[in-house]
Amino acid sequence: MTNFPVLLAGQWREADAAGSFQAMDPSTGEPIEGDYPVSSRADLEAAVEAAAGAADALLDFEAGARAAFLDAYADRIDANADEIAGMASRETGLPLSPRLRDVELPRTTGQLRQAAAAAREGTWMEATIDTETDIRSRLGPLGGAVAIFGPNNFPLAFNGISGGDFAAAIAAGNPVIAKAHSSHPGTSRLLAEQAHAALGDAGLPPATVQMLYRLSHEDGELLVSHPAIGATGYTGARSSGLTLKAAADKAGKPIYLELSSINPIFILPRAIESRGEELVGEYVTSVLMGAGQFCTNPGITVVVASESSRQFISGATAGFEETEPGCLLGERVVSGLGESVDALVACGAELLTGGAPVDGAGFRFQNTLLKVSGESFLRQPEALQREAFGNAGLIVEAADEAELIEISKVFEGNLTGSIYSCAEGGDDALYASIARNLRSRVGRLLNDKMPTGVAVSSAMNHGGPFPATGHPGFTAVGIPGSIRRFAALECYDNVRADRLPVELGDRNPGAGLYRLIDGRWSGEDVS
């Protein structure tokens, strides 16, 4: 058995392996050739030590060098797009085109290039100058590596070795230790090869980017709490995320989590009455997109019972039945979805369609739609907010508008909340109540729009209150916000001018840098 090497301490080297694993082809359920190592603690310690050296060495590089690396890496991914997207499709069962090759891969390189531009410009640092006291501050690197755990569902755009957390951590000046997701090790390997080469292109310390394929749970906890680690980014399942959070919290290490979310949708009565049929299409598309394996998948939709809502539900049921179920990412996604559907039914939800795995090769589950009364939902709000990760949706049917409002008060923290209302104003009073209740429970509030699109926008919040994430003030997507997570506030008090970081000198170094000078944002020199 020969394992693929790991990217450790600046080179591809044989892992100190405690075991090995293979990727699976979800479309067949068969393993894909090639063995990947489960790294031992020795690999972990070597990675952390090398990262500490890289964190120090990076202090000698200007932001432009990090930007050059991010740009070079993006170019290299583009140049190898077919191979990378092909491998990702094979390992995840997600469609090669348009999903991976034409949407997720360009999004990934776009994020890297946006992070490069932000690193070059520097406005993300929130450089702040108080001329009266001669105190100056900015956000700077953490002084230790960022550990990044990517999820299974976006093998490129959220991969620990290429995704938004990666781009943000590098832009802020930190080295990265990526923990690839075990469901797509080959994709991660191809990406890491390009990252390693791009470090060479840009002349950055080679240990700036490291990657291990898999660790034991204990070693994962050790990594996020290691004294030499700066912070962690984690996207994935709630249970593993909370275990890592406990370890990181105890060590006083920041950890940014992006966990499960059921993303409530409220369709107000006059919206469903006036354009219910159109909404059926939007809803079915959004729930089943990527076989429902989106962080922002609309898990719960709340309507007021009426003739229109009954038509909406029967239309959605038909839509679910008419659509070919997508391939799920792994065997455990299939079994987990089945368990969640069963649990919802046990809480009183009625199965409208689906509910069982699809027979035959590969990992598939019937498109599944459930319905529950608002009364039942209010009786067991926690149990009925159980995430059913995959191609399933739950519709909550409120008896009346008052019950709809009560339902909007019981949601736990979510990434998103959407409200559909009619254009003519008839839903406005109800909208105001629902929006007020959702506002503190969701990171992103949408109008008349499904939440599944997550634009890489400066104003995006791909975050939200616990337990959707670990902190309500940060976003995992969108620059400059995502970069600021992986930074420490550096203050300089009475520090001599020639010892200040270039962004804090009297002269604005240019390239579009904005600074908060005496309380006003400015692109100018200190006057």
Added chain:
Amino acid sequence: MTNFPVLLAGQWREADAAGSFQAMDPSTGEPIEGDYPVSSRADLEAAVEAAAGAADALLDFEAGARAAFLDAYADRIDANADEIAGMASRETGLPLSPRLRDVELPRTTGQLRQAAAAAREGTWMEATIDTETDIRSRLGPLGGAVAIFGPNNFPLAFNGISGGDFAAAIAAGNPVIAKAHSSHPGTSRLLAEQAHAALGDAGLPPATVQMLYRLSHEDGELLVSHPAIGATGYTGARSSGLTLKAAADKAGKPIYLELSSINPIFILPRAIESRGEELVGEYVTSVLMGAGQFCTNPGITVVVASESSRQFISGATAGFEETEPGCLLGERVVSGLGESVDALVACGAELLTGGAPVDGAGFRFQNTLLKVSGESFLRQPEALQREAFGNAGLIVEAADEAELIEISKVFEGNLTGSIYSCAEGGDDALYASIARNLRSRVGRLLNDKMPTGVAVSSAMNHGGPFPATGHPGFTAVGIPGSIRRFAALECYDNVRADRLPVELGDRNPGAGLYRLIDGRWSGEDVS
């Protein structure tokens, strides 16, 4: 026994008391007349419930109303300055003038007014508009109260009912539940009376500000982890802070800690040689200021052994002996200081002067100076970084410059680090090494300046890496930074214009609001 009432649910009302306590006069060691309640869990639950109502009610008020409250409160504190500062002096033993009446009280009202101005202006919200996607975001209130635990050492400027955390939490739009420090309940009561009256002046919901005098440890943990709480600010001892942090972390609630810090000072060889005598004066003043009871008190000073360093040490010893020991805040500060000094001596530190409580009435300890070799320090860096809270300092004498550099690598997270170097450049290479090592270990890096002054500056960082605080990216002092801690990121995606917060509309509502529009900070309308 009649206890003073608590400020609960919008009124002064009798506590559901589980016990009572009295304040002490540190100058005599005698109790001060008046009984204060230890609140039961019933009081706590009532406060949290009222705060949840206030958090919702505050959504109907514009930022200007919160600003009006903060201004009115500051005016009322000024109008009652003699009484408030007098009570604070009696309860803490800190000098009435200049310390409390002329420095800390104006600082406190200044902070409240700065927070008012920031709330009115709104730039702290980091309103971000992406016109291409029509996604808009800003920081907004947390949707629950902020619990604030003030420390013993600043009865006004860091008091849970009037300090920087209080001002920041209100400016961000949150109600506050203040937990007064048990060492100065009378001061907290006088402040809370003015806060309550100022809420009336401004017409804010009366439960916006509540105050309890004391809680059991268990109830403290319940408060910071309560589902209806938004976040917590805590300034104080490390052990209690870490207990609260564990409870808050487990519940996924943000908690901002400002814990102990020993604030290393490095005096480089040519600085001590060229101006050692002058530095003795600066050092003695800074260590003994407020009897050493400052978060930024310089606990450890590192020098390279030389004739000049010996003169510095003997000068400092004389300075300590010639200065009258200040009054300490409580009996436990005296005993804790004694324990810390004993522990340092047990680790090999040599007692140069002091080391014992002062006989007679009141809480006093001899000004205490200790010395240890660099070699010993490097052998037991953790034990010798034990904080000796009070009027004590430890000097670490390195054998040479190489050892000085090694010492700069072993400090844990601190609020500040200072480096004194000569003006002529002779220390510059050494400075570069030390500064590089300290940078990721301290929040604020100072040149040629003691850390005890903490200016209320937009660029201040009164924060730092764990265990000085719980997160390296935030500051407890300085606006707008301190406000952003108590906020959630609110994103609006495709939300109709008339439903947006005023700061996110196309039109800039004025009053100096800066917004990040399409990546550029601007005070203008969306064009």
